[in-house]
Amino acid sequence: MDGGGRVFEPLTGRKPGGSPRPRGGAAGARKRRRPTAGRPGRFATFGPIATVQRQFERLVWALERFHWPRYGGVTATALIILSSIGFGIVRGGHTPVVVDWMCDVRDMGANAVGFRIAGVALTGHKHLSRDEVLAIAGVSGRSSLLFLDAAEARARLKANPWVGDATVQKLYPDRLAIDITERVAFALWQKDGQVNVIASDGTVLEAFVSKSVMTLPFVVGAGAETRARDFVAQLDRYPAIRDQVRASVLVAERRWTLKLKSGIDVRLPENDLPRALDQLATLEQDKKLLSRDIVMIDLRLPDRVTVRLSDDAAQAREEALKAKRPKPKGNAA
Structure with missing residues (x-):
């Protein structure tokens, strides 16, 4: 009791230093533990609100008893970091740069095991120079024959107005043949x-x-x-x-x-x-x-x-x- 005559009791209803004692003796205790079906308490809820409340309680109960797998926190952190990096790349417009870098890394690995393009046989070019044809086809000194898309290279060549038709052949392990038919200025x-x-x-x-x-x-x-x-x-x-x-x-x-x-x-x-x-x-x-x-x-x-x-x-x-x-x-x- 404080100076104003007020008594502070714990939230659990127990008095400090003692154990709770149900009112009315043992019979009263047994009577309190008896379920009161059909008799809602003072703060009971009905209808949709009660349904939502029960679902929320079940969710909290499931989360309390969920056991995270080993290294789950590290994995989740890594995923968050990677997602942030990916979002920054896309938002900043750096996707082409990253894709080119990944392609270079891929080609470096293929070249290291023997798929470097060692020779290119080019025929049919008159107006376009050899370097121009290779640049249009997307073939450079870093390209590997293993990951070169012949269909895409042919499509890129045909997209050039001077090229009427083109053929691209991959000759494993390290040769490439390109034949083009040029249009003529009329x-x-x-x-x-x-x-x-x-x-x-x-x-x-x-x-x-x-x-x-x-x-x-x-x-x-x-x-x-x-x-x-x-x-x-x-x-x-x-x-x-x-x-x-x-x-x-x-x-x-x-x-x-x-x-x-x-x-x-x-x-x-x-x-x-x-x-x-x-x-x-x-x-x-x-x-x-x-x-x-x-x-x-x-x-x-x-x-x-x-x-x-x-x-x-x-x-x-x-x-x-x-x-x-x-x-x-x-x-x-």
């Missing part, structure tokens, strides 16, 4: 002011235009890259016309217009292109039409040829016509 294609080198199938090979490709046919316009092969094949049948063409422009992806070196535009029809080229070749052979002072030749209509003179030629023609007109006779006085 024409120069201009679209939206950008000039690219294209192959005959329309594949863009590169944007850099060197002096070695300046003599290739020059096509302009959307869709011209895929239709250039057929058009150039027909134009090659008329060397006298082809040699005077500076550019071939595909208009609205329907018809071609020839831009000649002399400044003349030749408008070709959408259909029956061979007929128009035959007609143009005949006019050039018989009348030297392409060397005259004109700016446009329209061959779109099958039954006529329309020619537009230059400004100087039109003015000269007008003056010549005026000179030929008869002068009006004056009235006699």
Whole structure:
């Protein structure tokens, strides 16, 4: 009892230095140990809350009696550390670096037991150099033949625009054979002011235009890259016309217009292109039409040829016509 008359008792209900004594003697003790089914205590709960409470008590009881395996704490700590490292690698964007490092370690082990690539037989390359082909295929001095993926190397080679087809063969234990088929530069294609080198199938090979490709046919316009092969094949049948063409422009992806070196535009029809080229070749052979002072030749209509003179030629023609007109006779006085 403290100074205020209050008595402090232990939480278990026992008095210090003594043992608990049930009220009412032995009979009262036996009566207290008797289950009281159907008679809830003062703080009893019912329904879902009681169910949750019982499940929580069972979980606590199971955790108290669970025995961790030997070195379980060390294993759990190692897993946490490794997980943290992995999260940091992914979050920091270092995954490619780690993957490359692991591949290098793997290849070092394979090279140590005799799977180092000692020789590479490379055929079919003309535009691409040997070093460029090996770099595209992913073959380096650290690569091992054991872990080299031939299918992946072939796919990487075919992804290059200059490579039309490729074959990669692994010859164990230390040889590699690569055979490629290169595309050939066919024409120069201009679209939206950008000039690219294209192959005959329309594949863009590169944007850099060197002096070695300046003599290739020059096509302009959307869709011209895929239709250039057929058009150039027909134009090659008329060397006298082809040699005077500076550019071939595909208009609205329907018809071609020839831009000649002399400044003349030749408008070709959408259909029956061979007929128009035959007609143009005949006019050039018989009348030297392409060397005259004109700016446009329209061959779109099958039954006529329309020619537009230059400004100087039109003015000269007008003056010549005026000179030929008869002068009006004056009235006699």
